[in-house]
Amino acid sequence: MKDYKIMGISLPVYFMLLAVLLIAMVLDVLPTGMIGAFAFTMLIGALLDVVGNNTPVVKTFFGGGPIVIIFASSAMVYYNLIPASVSENVKTFMKGGGFLDFYIAALITGSILGMSKKLLIKAAVRYFPTIIGGVTVALGFVALGGMLFGQSPAESIAYIGIPIMGGGMGAGAVPISEVFSQGLGIPSETILSKLVPAVALGNAMAIVFGGLLDKLGKIRPELSGNGKLMDIGEEELKMTEKKEDLTLTDYGIGILIATSFFGLGNIIAYLFDTYAGLDVHTYAWMIISVALAKAFNLLPQKYETACAGWYQFVAKNWTSALLVGIGIAYTDLGQVISAFSPVYLVLVFLVVLGAVVGSALVGKLVGFYPIEAAITAGLCMANMGGTGDVAVLTAAHRMELMPFAQISSRLGGAFIILMATFLVQVFF
Template structure:
């Protein structure tokens, strides 16, 4: 990363040198290559081969938009790396700057399982990358608190529907759930895939709105954390401030697990790690599909999550395979997610409604959801012997953000970086728990409402 460019007047509105590569290619090469692709797109002379056209268009447009979103500070500050590929392409399609063939190129990839391919990679890799010993040691004290956080959060979302006039169906499943589904990947792909499998509709129609809702929720969660930090500093006893300690009395197992926690590398020089992680992710998803065949009331993504959590807790997967799954998962989260975001935005049926997302009703629902999550965390802290403030930050607020980067932001802001291990469990395992719960609740509610 280069130093930020500055002028005599101060920091420039752009910071071109802050990001020099797109998809691993230096920007001085990527820009002319992407320009060639865009000219071919707009003149109708792209290759006729379906997937060649689809992938190259989404990489060129998505990569360019992601770079712009990363080098313009104002856009970057609101998550522009992913936000701009999605909403920038929406604008290009709605204004007619891009031809309809662009939408056809996106739909070709998006309608043929690319999102589910991404979901499988993320779900398996992120859970297997969680330290198994810490997960097992904290299961009896921390995981029940995560469950309380989610129950209280969804319950308060339900109550918000009585105040705002929104249906409880929308408040719970389309506003609260995306913020507690384990980060951006949950909102962009996993939840839409789950909902689509039940509603039998195109998942791309809801991905944009769910992602934007999750981003809005992250900003609100950060604001709430600032308020909580001020209260914890001024009223430590009232807030249950543990001064950086989560557990009032830490078990020997947790102390040992934290001391010897396994951290898998996010990158690799061995291409076999990537392809092995890909196969592992897809193979475990197939096992989930088989279980779904015999127990159809639980969707196969939920079965996949259950399988991975269990094998991780009981140490049935060797570190070598966990490393491969994590490397592939990190690759998809770093690069493929940009293609996913561009594809969602470029799909003509995307239908992202910013006015709906920014409505007072949505904001009230999010605030009440987070209030419920905090109350649930503090109730759980009282029951299981944890400090209330630290529990509210890790179990509640780190369950309501965009994932790993959101965890770092939250803990840095509240000066609790030592609790990153528990924040990671909140995001990865808590998000998986939420997806399992939603996969059970959503079909029941859909049938009851006759949707």
């Protein structure tokens, strides 16, 4: 244990920092604003992440750290385990302080600009139709299931189907809740409390399905590529990770470009809302503008690399902090508890089953092996992003498919956000 580290910090030093935080909270002198918010969310988030990633069953079937962080943080507020001043400061930091938007701006810009353009072009012809097939069947299944249980198809799709297929929490359920909030005029925290259970259960079922598909491949070998998505040309589709040393200036460039793209999204959203009457969320316009910039090489490679590096920094150091904020500011534990029911479990199961069936069928039509298509374009859309990708591919014994899983998590989630933007206006 002497060499064990939390957030790269040795245990003695980490617990010294944690002691400072706890004493400040007990004395009610923890600074307000971003100082106190960062100290609390980063220290608590890192600790809860370790707990979740080392808890049996939870780490295997429920996504480990992210789920524990969200629900434990929400429980702290629900059971009054932290001072009200601390929870209110975190809520202000996440909402009025804009930390959520700041994180998502880095995520959208860096994840899209950081991908290989060659990979995107070659994979798009076959892979994106496979993703769309999985999403379509998943939403169709949950809509039909909802009707059987007396629930409207729109509600089943919006609160169960879309969040599960949306790419996790930070890149999926959170921005989706903001999109729904703008379209429906309902507080985003109310919506997110309905989405979180679906994301958690969908992730768990996706991992289980990964193991089942691996077994199916052994029983029906003609359906499996044993880790290969297609017969020929796969080497050209592999992700090309460029290892470049970034300077401090590069991180500043990444921040500036990410926040500028967010500003551009605001400008476009305002113009369309004002002059065309089209109310589309800023995130959607931001995704479109970043994708176009990537497609037409509008930014030098150096700047794209800087944005990707900044995103990696944000994801590495602040994801746990963000999840603490989500738990405190956006997740009402009482509403989450009331959402669980046998019907709810069945509808979640139908979403994941639909993702498998749809992606396998379309994947077969475009030349993919059905099992590999179902795992990557289906389950890696239904799980919780990066951590879910690792868990699903580990359960399926197909870690070599990670490049395709990343396409599902990065761009598939962005596609769901875009789709949610337009569906919310159609359904509601």
